[in-house]
Amino acid sequence: MKQKNDWIQVTPEEKDLLAAIRNYNKSFPDGYPELLWYAQQLFDNMLRQPYL
Numbered sequence: 001m002k003q004k005n006d007w008i009q010v011t012p013e014e015k016d017l018l019a020a021i022r023n024y025n026k027s028f029p030d031g032y033p034e035l036l037w038y039a040q041q042l043f044d045n046m047l048r049q050p051y052l
Contacts, residue, residue, distance in 0.1 A: 017042045 010018070020039040027035055 013042065013046055017046065 017039065020035065020042055024031065024035040024039050
């Protein structure tokens, strides 16, 4: 079982995604379309997809 003080390392991209999600949640519903789109774009860019 993990201790409460166990931390994980995050990449700068992951940190940006977390910040975007938090900002979206704070601004709902006023910033809904733009902030949701931004968070989704960050997430999509982080996915490893095979090149066809």
